[in-house]
Amino acid sequence: MSWRDGMLLALRSVVRRPARTALTVLAVALGSGLLVALAAIAQVADTRVIGELGKGGPTTAIKVAAAAPDPVSPDSDSPKPGPARNLDEAALRAIRRASAVASAIPVLAQEVIAVPPPRGAAIQGFGGADPDRGLAQPFNAVVVGVDLNSLNSLPVTVLAGRVPAAGSVTEVAVGLDYLDKLHLDVKRPEVVLGTEVELGTPQVQAQGAIRVRARWTRAVITGVVAQQVGDGTFLASRQLTAAARAWQLGGVDGSNLGLPLPASQYAGVIVVANSLDDVHTVRAEITALGYSTSAPEHLVATVQRYLHVVDIVLGSIGLIALTIAALGIANALLAAVRERRREIGVLKAIGARDRDVLRWFLAEALFSGVAGGVLGTAAGLGAVAATGAIVNGYLVQQGLAGVDLGGVPLLTAAIGVGGSAVLALLAAAWPALRAARLPAREAVGAL
Amino acid sequence: MSVLAELPAPRGVSIRARGLVHTYGRGPRAVPVLRGVDLDVPAGSHVALQGPSGAGKSTLLSLLGGLEPPRGGELRVGDVDLRGLRGGRLAAYRRLLVGFVFQHFGLVEVLTARENVMLAMSLAGVAPRLRRRRADEMLDAVGLAPRADHRPAQLSGGEQQRVAIARALANRPRLLLADEPTGNLDEESTERVLALLDDAVANHGCTLVVVTHNPLVARRAGVRLQLRDGVVRG
Numbered sequence: 001m002s003w004r005d006g007m008l009l010a011l012r013s014v015v016r017r018p019a020r021t022a023l024t025v026l027a028v029a030l031g032s033g034l035l036v037a038l039a040a041i042a043q044v045a046d047t048r049v050i051g052e053l054g055k056g057g058p059t060t061a062i063k064v065a066a067a068a069p070d071p072v073s074p075d076s077d078s079p080k081p082g083p084a085r086n087l088d089e090a091a092l093r094a095i096r097r098a099s100a101v102a103s104a105i106p107v108l109a110q111e112v113i114a115v116p117p118p119r120g121a122a123i124q125g126f127g128g129a130d131p132d133r134g135l136a137q138p139f140n141a142v143v144v145g146v147d148l149n150s151l152n153s154l155p156v157t158v159l160a161g162r163v164p165a166a167g168s169v170t171e172v173a174v175g176l177d178y179l180d181k182l183h184l185d186v187k188r189p190e191v192v193l194g195t196e197v198e199l200g201t202p203q204v205q206a207q208g209a210i211r212v213r214a215r216w217t218r219a220v221i222t223g224v225v226a227q228q229v230g231d232g233t234f235l236a237s238r239q240l241t242a243a244a245r246a247w248q249l250g251g252v253d254g255s256n257l258g259l260p261l262p263a264s265q266y267a268g269v270i271v272v273a274n275s276l277d278d279v280h281t282v283r284a285e286i287t288a289l290g291y292s293t294s295a296p297e298h299l300v301a302t303v304q305r306y307l308h309v310v311d312i313v314l315g316s317i318g319l320i321a322l323t324i325a326a327l328g329i330a331n332a333l334l335a336a337v338r339e340r341r342r343e344i345g346v347l348k349a350i351g352a353r354d355r356d357v358l359r360w361f362l363a364e365a366l367f368s369g370v371a372g373g374v375l376g377t378a379a380g381l382g383a384v385a386a387t388g389a390i391v392n393g394y395l396v397q398q399g400l401a402g403v404d405l406g407g408v409p410l411l412t413a414a415i416g417v418g419g420s421a422v423l424a425l426l427a428a429a430w431p432a433l434r435a436a437r438l439p440a441r442e443a444v445g446a447l
Numbered sequence: 448m449s450v451l452a453e454l455p456a457p458r459g460v461s462i463r464a465r466g467l468v469h470t471y472g473r474g475p476r477a478v479p480v481l482r483g484v485d486l487d488v489p490a491g492s493h494v495a496l497q498g499p500s501g502a503g504k505s506t507l508l509s510l511l512g513g514l515e516p517p518r519g520g521e522l523r524v525g526d527v528d529l530r531g532l533r534g535g536r537l538a539a540y541r542r543l544l545v546g547f548v549f550q551h552f553g554l555v556e557v558l559t560a561r562e563n564v565m566l567a568m569s570l571a572g573v574a575p576r577l578r579r580r581r582a583d584e585m586l587d588a589v590g591l592a593p594r595a596d597h598r599p600a601q602l603s604g605g606e607q608q609r610v611a612i613a614r615a616l617a618n619r620p621r622l623l624l625a626d627e628p629t630g631n632l633d634e635e636s637t638e639r640v641l642a643l644l645d646d647a648v649a650n651h652g653c654t655l656v657v658v659t660h661n662p663l664v665a666r667r668a669g670v671r672l673q674l675r676d677g678v679v680r681g
Contacts, residue, residue, distance in 0.1 A: 001570050002575075008562075009555070016556070346547075346553035347570075349512065350546075350614065351538060351539075351543075351567065351571060351618075353535055354534070354535075356570065439514070440538075440541070441515045
């Protein structure tokens with residue numbers, strides 16, 4: 001008997017007993033649905049938690065400081081940097097040459113005087129009962145400049161608006177501390193979007209008597225971000241920061257005025273390793289080059305261990321459900337074998353081999369497994385989507401970023417359906433073998 | 448041209464048994480059923496096997512049909528020595544040489560009449576494109592062409608037995624075995640089924656062994672054998 005004929009016979013047998021088939025399929029669907037839902041939730045949770053450790057950037061990001069490494073514990077997650085050290089183009093090239101480095105993005109930093117917009121209606125929420133509130137007090141700040149085309153490799157989370165356009169010299173993003181300085185509600189970061197801020201870069205000029213001049217840039221605030229690229233209130237394009245830096249370097253050292261020239265070409269470098277496993281090696285190589293690095297590698301490893309335990313627990317619960325479903329299939333098939341002893345005997349009497357009977361029962365189990373797998377996987381993914389919507393609603397209500405569930409996890413869906421089919425075949429193996437080994441003499445009851 | 452005409456004409460097989468012994472169970476609980484059956488049936492014969500209940504008729508038929516191997520003695524069907532056959536070789540013997548007609552019809556209830564006939568051909572490895580045509584011709588031959596798409600439960604007892612005969616003859620067996628083929632049928636259906644069995648011998652040329660309690664059925668056979676206490680008499 002061909003597989004096609006076996007399938008036809010099995011399909012007819014399955015359809016012939018709708019109640020039993022429905023219960024078996026339901027059992028498989030419940031098991032696979034639970035497993036798929038738990039796997040998908042665990043996967044999202046893992047990604048979310050690990051992603052959170054990356055502060056919006058890749059978890060394999062390493063922050064290199066323009067300082068010598070901590071002589072005591074250079075590979076701790078947040079080592080204490082040693083003395084300042086010039087991080088120049090040659091050092092950047094050396095870092096890029098290190099093994100397992102996916103990218104190395106230099107970070108510029110420039111001290112500026114920031115002047116918020118004048119007091120008044122420019123920013124909603126300015127002013128109030130307290131006359132000091134909302135005063136546009138100038139303050140010292142740092143502009144952090146990076147190649148904004150590489151945003152995906154940087155630890156930057158957009159809280160409101162957007163990051164400045166790459167290469168723009170008239171746009172900046174601000175951190176939450178900007179809102180603090182302006183006495184604004186940090187829960188409403190959107191109020192500063194579209195407003196302007198003036199940034200003045202000082203230059204100490206030695207022309208007889210010491211003079212300090214400033215180069216002023218008026219920039220539009222396009223977004224509010226949480227960033228770990230560098231210590232600074234403003235995030236801007238590399239071009240904006242480089243122009244400001246060039247202006248200051250055009251003057252002389254003003255250490256006596258509290259305006260020293262920058263000691264390092266770059267304030268830091270954000271290095272992305274190829275994988276989490278490579279982070280330690282890359283850090284060690286950069287340390288050997290003489291620079292301090294920080295990365296949450298130990299924290300990530302610890303959290304991963306905990307998440308792995310959670311995955312095992314969730315997976316076990318799903319497997320228990322699937323095992324119960326498998327027992328359901330086995331029980332249903334054993335009952336079918338008992339009921340069809342004569343039919344099996346007759347089939348053998350007209351020439352069926354053991355493998356033909358085996359094929360019949362395995363195909364029957366396969367139908368239940370695939371049908372249950374498809375139903376269960378669809379239900380499981382539906383449950384995940386519904387749960388995600390509820391969780392997102394809660395997170396947004398709490399002022400947090402929502403969970404990105406992504407599209408349909410095709411691999412999980414395939415494993416859900418395929419796993420159910422394989423499990424059904426395994427569960428059916430014993431009853432099907434029993435059926436296949438029934439002697440043809442069973443037909444004698446019908447003779 | 449009919450696909451049946453394309454098939455090689457079947458030849459009946461002779462049956463030879465010497466000291467054929469069969470028991471159920473082993474050791475002290477063994478129940479002897481056949482106690483030394485000697486049998487010579489020429490090829491193409493129509494044999495009626497009679498005897499009281501428990502005489503071993505069904506067991507003898509079971510051994511002839513290769514449903515189980517004999518425990519002792521000699522049993523040859525045509526060129527095949529059934530003593531040494533087991534498993535797959537015994538299944539091949541059943542598939543290629545034997546056709547069964549069951550008292551309770553033995554149709555697969557989830558398949559239609561046509562599919563039941565096609566199933567036997569599928570097991571015998573007949574090419575899929577030929578199966579449907581041949582099944583329709585077989586059903587036409589037993590007068591059931593209009594019922595080809597009906598399930599067994601939708602057919603009368605006589606119709607079911609005719610489907611069973613069509614299935615048994617679908618692979619042109621050389622040995623056709625039937626046990627009480629009319630046991631559950633009314634008079635009219637009985638006559639029709641017996642005519643088909645006669646036709647199987649006359650036109651298909653196979654050897655037919657019928658186990659029956661019905662004298663009317665036995666009278667149509669050329670050879671009548673009595674089985675008593677596990678031994679053939681008369």
